[in-house]
Amino acid sequence: METSAYNILHITDLHFTHRGDAGREQKEVIKALLADIENLISGGLKPDLIIFNGDAVQNADEKGVYWDLTESLFEPLLQKCRLNGSNLLVVPGNHDVMRTGAFKHAAVHREFMHKFTVSDTEKFFYEDVSSGVQKDKFVTYDEFVELNSAHSVGSKHDFDVIEIESLSTAFCLMNTAYSSAGGHPEIERDEYGKLVLAPTRVRQAAEDIAKTSMPLRVFIGHHPREWFKEDCGRPFEREVIQGFDVHFAGHVHLNDPNTISSSNGSCLRVQTGALHDNTVPWNGFSVVRIAPNEKKYEIRPYRYIVDQHRFVVANEIGEDGIYYPSPADRAFWKARPAINRKAIAGWISESLLPHFKGRHGDTLTGQSLKDVFQEHPMQTRLSDFEDTSIPKDFETDITFAQMCASSENYSIIGDNNFGKSTFIRRLALELMDRCVLKDSVTIPALFDFKDITETGEGVLKAIRSAAPDIEAVVPLRQLLSEGLVTIIIDDINPRDDKRFKALMKFTEQYPRGRYIFTAHPVKGTALPLTESFDQAVSFKEIALMPLKTRGIRAFAEKHFSELEPASCDRLVTKIVSTLRQAALPPTAFSVSVLLAVITDIDNDILINEVNLIERFVEYLLKRERAVETARSTFNFADKLRCLAFVAEKMVRAGEYDLSYDDLLAYVEQYIFDIGYAHPADQILNRFIDQKVFRQTESGLYRFYLRAFLEYFSAQRMSYSPEFYDWIMEPSRYLSYVHEIEFYCGLPNNQNDQATLMTIAERHDKIVAESKTASLANFANFDTVELPSDKDGSRFSEVTEQLKIPKLTLEERDARVDAEIALTTTTQDAYRPDVSGSGNREFLSLTLYSSALRNLEHLRREEKDAHLKSILDSWVVYMIQAFALIPNIVKHRSYRVNGITYRTFAPSAVSDEKLTRMLMLYLPSGSSSVMRSYLGTEKLVRQFEFDTDGSEPSIIKIMRLFMLADLDTANWPALALKMKKQFHGKTYLSGALMWKLNTIIKLREIAPEKQTRVIEILARMSAEDSSNDPAQISKAYSRRLTELQNSLRVRNLHQKAEMRSVKITMSSDTREVGDSSIY
Known part of the structure; x- marks a missing residue:
């Protein structure tokens, strides 16, 4: 050349x-x-x-x-x-x-x-x-x-x-x-x-x-x-x-x-x-x-x-x-002709920027790119140096601002939903601003990999299309030769041999250009995407990482600018919980839609995954350009039913990754059955563009999210009684728990109550067959004794904990990050093992819980009855866990019937002490696991209870803990009433103290609630110390002062040894966990 x-x-x-x-x-x-x-x-x-x-x-x-x-x-x-x-x-x-x-x-x-x-x-x-x-x-x-x-x-x-x-x-x-x-x-x-x-x-x-x-x-x-x-x-x-x-x-x-x-x-x-x-x-x-x-x-x-x-x-x-x-x-x-920088800046303002906004300015939620953009954590990996002595996994953090200010080539790698497209669009906008405002000449040309034609000068044609009328200002080839164009290409696909070779040839011809590519990670190979390119260009590989809690918090604060810290904490907790319920990866794509959903439903942040996925689907399928809308008679309802039809075909066949031709055949069959004349390939291609389907690394196609498969299957159940019966067949239904949960949450579903009754009856039968419920005696919790339970020891433990510095925002976020890291975000169809009686019992209980949570139309009396049955089953699980405490202490990790128990404690913590801690933790941990299946504002009234009622104390405490986890207005008042009933019941009062202390330690709660919690703890300790009212009054004043002083000085003390003990419970079906630090 x-x-x-x-x-x-x-x-x-x-x-x-x-x-x-x-x-x-x-x-x-x-x-x-x-x-x-x-x-x-x-x-x-x-x-x-x-x-x-x-x-x-x-x-x-x-x-x-x-x-x-x-x-x-x-x-x-x-x-x-x-x-x-x-x-x-x-x-x-x-x-x-x-x-x-x-x-x-x-x-x-x-x-x-x-x-x-x-x-x-x-x-x-x-x-x-x-x-x-x-x-x-x-x-x-x-x-x-x-x-x-x-x-x-x-x-x-x-x-x-x-x-x-x-x-x-x-x-x-x-x-x-x-x-x-x-x-x-x-x-x-x-x-x-x-x-x-x-x-x-x-x-x-x-x-x-x-x-x-x-x-x-x-x-x-x-x-x-x-x-x-x-x-x-x-x-x-x-x-x-x-x-x-x-x-x-x-x-x-x-x-x-x-x-x-x-x-x-x-x-x-x-x-x-x-x-x-x-x-x-x-x-x-x-x-x-x-x-x-x-x-x-x-x-x-x-x-x-x-x-x-x-x-x-x-x-x-x-x-x-x-x-x-x-x-x-x-x-x-x-x-030699010089580049006219002023003319280029004018062209960008007058021509390129309007063109770009018309072509790339739309977002999933309808907000501007700048408003919707939230930076993902990113790490770099060098791919230039082939010497084996250089560690290939060496990574360093990099920011959006650094990438914009840099002149380097980047290969941006990230899974679906990680916001690669939004990221490079925002980057292109920033580069334009720099050209106009900072006299920096690098013209961004953004286009999709598939825009490269397979014949002729495909890349050059795509650049001309992305940068219209540039030739009227400066010859494009001169700009390319002098390295003044940043070529930004979305979704590079090395399997597309013709386009990929055309791109490689172009980089050889114009090695001075800056190149920024995005691609999906390719499993089974350690080679970066850019290893194939000519030696004339080098790339820094950028890995997009999942959003961490800090990023989700920043997203929430940006979206709701006037949130108080406690409200923001609750919002972040709800976002993380909802994403995990719906098996969505913690990405900017997911969080932005969830926040838009929250905004659209008047800031009711206690939504479930059905609301979320419904709104996802609405955003995706209704997001049409004006010209497409005008031409289209295949409307939203048609699309919904077509996708539901495809989901049924996948579910019945047990095949969820299909070739393009097989997927097209399903779409064609649906269109033929309803007598439409629409071109099936255009409809399918639009579904792919709208991110309803995506191509896998093997070249097959699947629903973009697992939750989409579950949601459209639920929709099909509502359209087709035959498919409903097929899913609900007794030997089969527990393999489709997520689809049934979605079905129970669909609006205007007239069959959801009958479905709930079917689930309840089958659950009762499964529980009866297991014979675990018949062995459970809830009254035994009133007389349980704690190991090493001396007079005043519980209060001493509380004051010692309160001297430990409260978790900072960064520490709390790090704890949630650790839980997010354990979350299974695989988008494979969820088909749990139903072979063992324990697995069947747990799946039945979680399905029963989620179905009740998702139901919209159910009388209060019926809800009360179902909730009582569900709470009884969860307490039975907790009783089983009590029996397992010796094994948990011995092995430090134990799994039974769908729940994994883990403890992390230094060797200095004795088995007796760890046993005591586990006993105190179990009601709190169980309530947090329950919350992932039952936690919704729609059930708050059902969780409320009469403190003087005849229900067993352990059921009352579980109701109280659920209300505390939902942070309802009256839970501290209920806790104050409950502490009187627990007088003399050392285990239950100790569990209540544990929960209250955990709330103070791990949550951002309103000051008035914190004051009430401290007063309850002081009152419980004082009443344990004496039966004389005068002595109780003195003890209360003294211990309230001690607790208040502990709160004031805790940031001045080093963290105690007990801080390093952590206990967690998690259920694999949703991978929702709770952890407490003692």
Whole structure:
């Protein structure tokens, strides 16, 4: 490929070290260099090649110095320049010589300096010992070259000729440090005029490069002629002048570009100053522009300003900081058309931005991109360096702002619903703003991978479509050639061979462009997507991570700007709970829809997954462009019934991943059955575009979310009595618990009460068969004794806990993050194991609970009766857990009948103490698991109870805990009444204390409720201490003061040892857990 012009970043003589002031100064210099690369690129000077002219380090023997140099400079530099190691040319300097290696051959090096003639040098080069000398001297340098996958010479070759066809240039790299001892004081510190180099090798290099077809020939070596002995230096310079067009040199720490001439010709010598030399005031680098066919050059030197920590144009060199070797060079570069930045900024404002908003401005919720955008956590992984010593899983955090400000290429990898499309649309908008407001020229061209046509210049056509009328301002090919276009492509698919190859070919043709791709992660391969691309471009791989609690909180605060902290906590808890109930990944896509649903239902945040998925479906299926709406008679109801039909076909066949043709056949069958004439392929393609279906890594199609399959199956159950009967068949229905839960929550469903009765009757039968309920005696909880329960011990435990610092917002979020991390977000169809009686009993109970929660139309008396039956079953489960406490204490993790119990405690915690803690925890943990199936505002009235009623105390306490978890207004008043009934019942009063204490520790509650909780705890302790009213009154005042003081001073105390004990319960069907810290 012929190249009109390209840019070289020329740096040399960094002398990198960890030590002293130099090491600290170099960090600042490197930081400034990396920052200036961004400025160069935005100014149209993106480097196409990096030449490093030697003396990379100060001391090649310094441990780990080359590794740290790579990490500090070369890795980020290549990334900033969007280059690979193949675009890095490096030669060694005298400081890259290991002095220990040179000293092993000290006698040889003394002869180099003081005895060798040209003939001696020529003879020695071909002797066997020569390679051994070089190998010992360049051990660490060779490793550095391999680490960076760079082109170089070292111990293996004295020179190498490299052709880079894309730059129309051949490069000769020569090891001029061949005879250097690295300034070893016991050999020769000052090597000026003492080095040797075999002239025949320089001549051979010139002959080899003459054989290439490249129009431009470049020589790269560290030392200028003056450092060689006269009889070596003279022929060295002659061969360079005769055989090469340009000579890049370092070593002298001066920026002095000049032309060297003889009777046989001339050669441009690019002599660049040291990147860092703390003994002289001038440090810098150069950008060299080359037109290889015309052999025209422009050198732009930059110098470092120490007190400003930045590089500036070296105006003292050349013409306003630009050196032209001749007037002809100056005329050539001045005549090249310049990019009109003002015209581009105007075009973006007037043309590109309106076009972009019309094409990409819509969002799922109807809000603007800026309003709906919430940044996901992101991590980077370098994919450029192939050396196996680099850990491939090395990751660092990166932010949206950093990516926008950067010039690097990115491959953004994330699962479905992680907001990849929204992310790159928001990024494109930000790049436009920067062009208009910050004079930064990089035009974003955003399009889908499928927009690339398979014939002709597919990528170029897609860019023109994404950037309309740009040719009226600047020729598009010129913008691409100069690297001023950011090509942003959504959903790259390597399996699409034709499009993928067209894209790879385009990156080869325009390696200066910036590329940002999104793709789905490909299982079964460790190779990043971009491994397939040409070496001319490099990518930084970005992994989009699930939203953490902090991100969900930020989303909520952005959406509801006036929320109080306690209300925000409850909202975040509800969002996390609802997402987990619906098996949705915690992504910006999911959270944004959920928040929109909350807004649309008048901020009733206690919604269930049926409401959520219903609204999801409405947003997706009703989101039509105006032209599509006008043409469409296949309306929302048609789409709903069509998808329900497809869901039935999948469920009956047990096949949930289908080929496109099989899926199309189902759509065609539905359209045929109802007598429509709509084109089935257009309808199916629209479903895919609307994210109702998605393509899997194997190329098959499935519902985008598992919840969609369950929801549309429920809809089909309401349309088709036959399918309803098939699902509800007694031997089958527990395999479809989620579908039935959705069915019970559908609005205007007239059969939901009968379904609930069927579920209840079957549950009673399953429980009766298991015989567990008949063995349970709820009254036994009134007489349970706690281990090591001494007078006042419970109050002492409470005060000790309250002295422990309350969890900070970050700590509370971290706890929820840990639970989110355990959540199963697989989108495979949920088909639980129903073989064991325990599994059947648990599935039946959770189905019964969720069905009652989701029902809209049920009389209060009926709800009360069902809830009583359900609560009885949950307490039976808790009784079973009591029997398992010895096993939980022994094994620290135990699973039975669908619930997993885990404890995390240091060895210092005795088994007796852990047993006591588990006993106190179980009612609280059980209520939290129950809440995931029953927790809804619609059942608050049913949970309320008469504290003086005849229900067993354990049932009352479970009702109270559910009301506390739902944070109803009156739960503290009920707790105050209950504490009187628990007087003398040590276990129940202890469990109540545990729950109240946990609420204070782990939740953000209103101050007035916290005050009431403290008063209840003090009252319970006082009444336990005496039966005398006067003594109780005194004890109450004293203990209330103690508790209040504990709250005041807890942030001044270190966390107690008991803080490290954590107990959790989780149910795998929903993976909802509760944990308490004691």
